[in-house]
Amino acid sequence: MIVKSQWIPLQLLADQALLVHLPGRHANRAAIEDDLARRRAGWRGEQALSYYLSFLRPERYRIFYDLRLTIQAHAFQIDALLLSPSLAAIIEVKNFTGTVYFESLFDQMIRVAGDRQETFPNPIVQVKRQRDMLNKWLSAHRLPELPIECLVTIANVSTMIKSASNSAGEWVCHAEHLESRLKKYEQRNHKRILGLSALQQLETALLENHTDPQPDVLKKFAVSSTDLIRGVRCPNCGTFEVERAYGTWVCKSCSKKSKDAHVPMILDYFLLKGSTMTNKQCREFLKISDHQLVTRLLRKTPIKIGGSGRGIGQYYMAPPHEYFDQQYQRFRQNRQKRIF
Numbered sequence: 001m002i003v004k005s006q007w008i009p010l011q012l013l014a015d016q017a018l019l020v021h022l023p024g025r026h027a028n029r030a031a032i033e034d035d036l037a038r039r040r041a042g043w044r045g046e047q048a049l050s051y052y053l054s055f056l057r058p059e060r061y062r063i064f065y066d067l068r069l070t071i072q073a074h075a076f077q078i079d080a081l082l083l084s085p086s087l088a089a090i091i092e093v094k095n096f097t098g099t100v101y102f103e104s105l106f107d108q109m110i111r112v113a114g115d116r117q118e119t120f121p122n123p124i125v126q127v128k129r130q131r132d133m134l135n136k137w138l139s140a141h142r143l144p145e146l147p148i149e150c151l152v153t154i155a156n157v158s159t160m161i162k163s164a165s166n167s168a169g170e171w172v173c174h175a176e177h178l179e180s181r182l183k184k185y186e187q188r189n190h191k192r193i194l195g196l197s198a199l200q201q202l203e204t205a206l207l208e209n210h211t212d213p214q215p216d217v218l219k220k221f222a223v224s225s226t227d228l229i230r231g232v233r234c235p236n237c238g239t240f241e242v243e244r245a246y247g248t249w250v251c252k253s254c255s256k257k258s259k260d261a262h263v264p265m266i267l268d269y270f271l272l273k274g275s276t277m278t279n280k281q282c283r284e285f286l287k288i289s290d291h292q293l294v295t296r297l298l299r300k301t302p303i304k305i306g307g308s309g310r311g312i313g314q315y316y317m318a319p320p321h322e323y324f325d326q327q328y329q330r331f332r333q334n335r336q337k338r339i340f
């Protein structure tokens with residue numbers, strides 16, 4: 001059963017938001033596009049992983065997607081954590097085309113696609129580190145220890161996996177062989193360690209301690225906040241020529257009307273600038289002059305008010321990750337011209 005759902009990564013959405021608001025000829029555009037392409041491939045890999053996990057009987061495991069925990073000020077993120085009364089399994093997914101070669105001498109992974117060779121950190125090392133950190137995290141929270149298995153899955157069945165040593169096979173498989181791997185783990189960890197209440201306690205602790213990553217793309221790609229294109233973007237033609245008229249948004253460029261063109265802009269604010277937004281910051285980013293209009297528009301969303309008192313001490317807080325995911329799905333279905 002899925003305990004923590006899989007949602008589109010916020011960093012991917014932040015890259016998209018940055019490209020939407022970046023002036024056409026910005027020097028770092030290519031670097032952002034590269035990063036976005038890599039994150040999209042990663043996201044397709046994560047979706048492939050959830051596809052294969054959907055074949056498991058729901059009562060077999062409690063599944064947590066994209067769990068991000070912190071131990072001694074270090075955060076670690078797990079693509080999928082599977083929990084049963086007898087074991088935990090950390091699953092990392094990689095989505096590469098071509099051939100991946102696991103090289104143990106220097107602990108690196110080499111990807112060969114066509115005549116291009118690229119080196120990456122070895123995901124086996126990465127997944128073992130996650131296991132160590134999860135072990136530390138469990139003991140720091142005085143939670144019961146249980147055997148932790150870890151596995152790197154390669155999302156694409158047509159990716160060729162190679163290694164000079166046999167040991168890589170112990171840690172890596174194609175995602176389609178996931179179920180048989182899990183059977184193997186169950187055979188060697190058959191002893192039931194957690195009762196129902198301990199399992200429940202662990203589940204609650206994992207969910208309560210999860211924190212979403214805070215994207216910081218402006219800093220990462222050296223984009224100045226003042227360079228960003230502001231205003232409300234037309235969901236139909238993509239220009240920022242939208243104006244408020246008679247309770248709706250009207251595009252001066254293509255004349256299309258929209259009820260909710262402001263929603264993706266507000267989400268972009270949180271993705272680009274941080275987890276809080278005042279009424280004034282919202283007006284500046286969306287180029288709205290009416291204080292009350294912002295209040296009315298935001299009241300119709302799940303975006304909540306934080307801070308103290310009335311007026312100046314108040315701000316809006318970024319909505320839950322799930323809301324970003326829902327809006328992304330909705331805009332994709334409507335085939336509106338976001339860069340998804």
Ligand SMILES: [Zn+2]
Pocket residue numbers: 234235236237238239251252253254255256
């Ligand atoms: Zn338009």
